[in-house]
Structures are given as C-alpha cells and as structure tokens.
Amino acid sequence: MEIFKYMKKYDYEQLVFCQDEVSGLKAIIAIHDTTLGPALGGTRMWTYASEEAAIEDALRLARGMTYKNAAAGLNLGGGKTVIIGDPRKDKNEEMFRAFGRYIQGLNGRYITAEDVGTTVEDMDIIHEETDYVTGISPAFGSSGNPSPVTAYGCFVGMKAAAKEAFGTDSLEGLTISVQGVGNVAYHLCRHLHEAGAKLIVTDINKEAVKRAVDDFGAIAVNTDEIYGVEADIFAPCALGAVINSETIPQLKVKVVAGSANNQLKEEKDGDELHERGIIYAPDYVINAGGVINVADELNGYNRERAMKKVEQIYYNIEKTIDISKRDGIPTYRAADRMAEERIQKMSKARNQFLLDGHHILSRRKH
Numbered sequence: 001m002e003i004f005k006y007m008k009k010y011d012y013e014q015l016v017f018c019q020d021e022v023s024g025l026k027a028i029i030a031i032h033d034t035t036l037g038p039a040l041g042g043t044r045m046w047t048y049a050s051e052e053a054a055i056e057d058a059l060r061l062a063r064g065m066t067y068k069n070a071a072a073g074l075n076l077g078g079g080k081t082v083i084i085g086d087p088r089k090d091k092n093e094e095m096f097r098a099f100g101r102y103i104q105g106l107n108g109r110y111i112t113a114e115d116v117g118t119t120v121e122d123m124d125i126i127h128e129e130t131d132y133v134t135g136i137s138p139a140f141g142s143s144g145n146p147s148p149v150t151a152y153g154c155f156v157g158m159k160a161a162a163k164e165a166f167g168t169d170s171l172e173g174l175t176i177s178v179q180g181v182g183n184v185a186y187h188l189c190r191h192l193h194e195a196g197a198k199l200i201v202t203d204i205n206k207e208a209v210k211r212a213v214d215d216f217g218a219i220a221v222n223t224d225e226i227y228g229v230e231a232d233i234f235a236p237c238a239l240g241a242v243i244n245s246e247t248i249p250q251l252k253v254k255v256v257a258g259s260a261n262n263q264l265k266e267e268k269d270g271d272e273l274h275e276r277g278i279i280y281a282p283d284y285v286i287n288a289g290g291v292i293n294v295a296d297e298l299n300g301y302n303r304e305r306a307m308k309k310v311e312q313i314y315y316n317i318e319k320t321i322d323i324s325k326r327d328g329i330p331t332y333r334a335a336d337r338m339a340e341e342r343i344q345k346m347s348k349a350r351n352q353f354l355l356d357g358h359h360i361l362s363r364r365k366h
C-alpha cells in the first residue's frame, strides 16, 4: 500500500502509529478531517490478517466518521482507531493506559469511544490517562455503552426506509434478516420484535444466536445463508464490505438497513442496489445513534437531548431518499452530497482568523 498516495486520494490529515512493548499495544489512529471540529470515532480491536489490512480499515473507518458526523449535524470531524489484537485474549490494563497517553498527546485532535472489540470498561481505563474519551461509565456522569442507542437509531432509520419501500413505516408482520447479533443488533432485534417483526438471524458466535432465538423467537440460519433468505429487509450488523457483487444477486429483500460500518464493498455496489430498486439506508446515516449519544457528553451528558437528536435519523434517511429521487442518484451518493455540502459550507463560514476560537471542547467539563 502506498500510504501517502492513499491519504492524498481521500485527503486524510494524519495517521498515527502507536507501539508499546510492555502491554503489546499496536494501534493506528487515523484522523481524516477536522474541518467541523475534533475527530471523534471509536476504537476497534480486531485480529487483522496483516498490518496493511489494519491500516486500510482505520483509514476507511475514519473517513466514514467524517461523513457520519457531518450528516448527523455534529460539530465534529472524523477519526478512528484500530488496535491489532484479539479482544478476548490480548487486552490488559497497561494497553489501554498506554493508548490513553497517545490520545492525550494529540491534545484534543482525536476523541475516542467504543467500537467492535472494545467496551465501556476499556474506555474507563483510557479515561485514567486522557479526557479525550467518551462512552465512559454513567458513574462519571457519562453516556455509557453507545450500542443500545445505535440500535435505536437504526430502528427509526429502518422505519423511514420501510415507508419508502412498503408505503408505511410500521414494521409489523415484516420479515427482517439480521447478520450478526452482537451489541448493537441484539438491541435492534428487541425493538423489531416489540414492533411485531419476524426475525431471521445469523452469527459466527453460537451463543449470540441462541440469545436472539430464545429472547425474540428468531429463526437461525447459517452465516452463508443469510443473504438469500426470503425477507423484506436485510440488516447487516456485523462487519463491512458485505454488500458486494457476490451477495447482491442473492438478495430477495426490498431494503438494506443495518448498523455495520462500510457495508458497500465498492461504490458500484451502491449503484447496483439502486438499479435493482433496493432501498439502501446509507450506513453512516442510519448508524449515527451511538456517536450522537457519546458526542452529547462533550456538552455535559443529557439523555433526553441526545435521544431527541437520535430520532432525527428518521428524517435524515428520508432526506437521503428525497435527494436520491430528486437528483436521480443512489442513496449512498445522496448521503455523501449531504455531508460534503455541510463540510464545505461550514469551512467557508468559519474561515476567518480568531485568536482564541471557540470550539466544542471548550464546553467540556473535565
């Protein structure tokens, strides 16, 4: 991988490699764009096949956060961290303390939170070393685990997409296939079950599948069967790149709407969904609930205010569908347009020199 060439292509600001021998920390912090404010994005811990795969994931996820935060109306830029390792075996206190010091060294340019493989407890350890961390325990007056809020945002976003596809935003009686029933999707399944939807689920983790079957009467299928099942909506809630040239021809659904980041393997896969008349709820628009929730901590966390903002995801999905129809473009392009326009307008509105410019972190009570 030619790193500078890649960074230039998508205009990344900074890539930080963090190594700590004692704890085994190997982390990559990617900061994509801080036009709107400090870069906020979670930390993913995962066993990557190669260092290159980890760098690429950090970069792709960081850029997604720029678009997510902009589309959600947050005054935040985009960044993300990946830690190379197995979250079940390789974690230790020293690792997150060392990582926290690296974040502190960035002096507020990057703020972290949870993602796949990291927990509220990990964020609490990071918080021992830096204030630039969110999603910490409610005991600190913070917002805690973002996953249930991400799930709620996905639920309301799915309703908006369903309205376009089925003429009503009621999910009652619909069949929804869910890939991955982890932290976010378990709560999404709960909302869907309560709304009267039928669930088909899969996961590589058999216990996660059993929980969804026991708690919500879900039907379990093998991981390779989920794409081809008869359903109304497909909710990808595991990892990225699952919407691709191999899986799209198998889909029998009218809507794709789930929490996973970077669902489209390539842009052409978004074009293909559009051509097939499948409504795609752009990933970074529908899964913004978690970041909206943790971002509220920067103002002194207020759950009611945060949840009101999360409910806007319904209208943000409607807006992407409206732009898509108005301009005759796929929804993923409509979402990009929405986010890019906001970044461009704000950079123009905020370009005059201020000696001690006000920004979101100046409101934070540490």
Ligand SMILES: NC(=O)C1=CN([C@@H]2O[C@H](COP(=O)(O)OP(=O)(O)OC[C@H]3O[C@@H](n4cnc5c(N)ncnc54)[C@H](O)[C@@H]3O)[C@@H](O)[C@H]2O)C=CC1
Binding pocket: 114, 115, 116, 117, 146, 147, 148, 150, 179, 180, 181, 182, 183, 184, 185, 202, 203, 204, 205, 208, 223, 237, 238, 239, 240, 259, 260, 261, 287, 288, 290, 291
């Ligand atoms: N946690 C949050 O608040 C947010 C999460 N997301 C994204 O949503 C997705 C899910 O996140 P979490 O629920 O937090 O992660 P998680 O790790 O708790 O859940 C993911 C689940 O997917 C399963 N899985 C992995 N590969 C699979 C495969 N090939 N087939 C079937 N199942 C598979 C895992 O076993 C796990 O149960 C990720 O892409 C994450 O980046 C996005 C925004 C916020």
Ligand SMILES: CC(C)CC(=O)C(=O)O
Binding pocket: 040, 041, 042, 043, 068, 080, 113, 114, 115, 135, 146, 261, 287, 288, 290, 291, 294
């Ligand atoms: C989990 C969130 C709090 C932030 C994030 O990294 C995301 O939305 O993907």
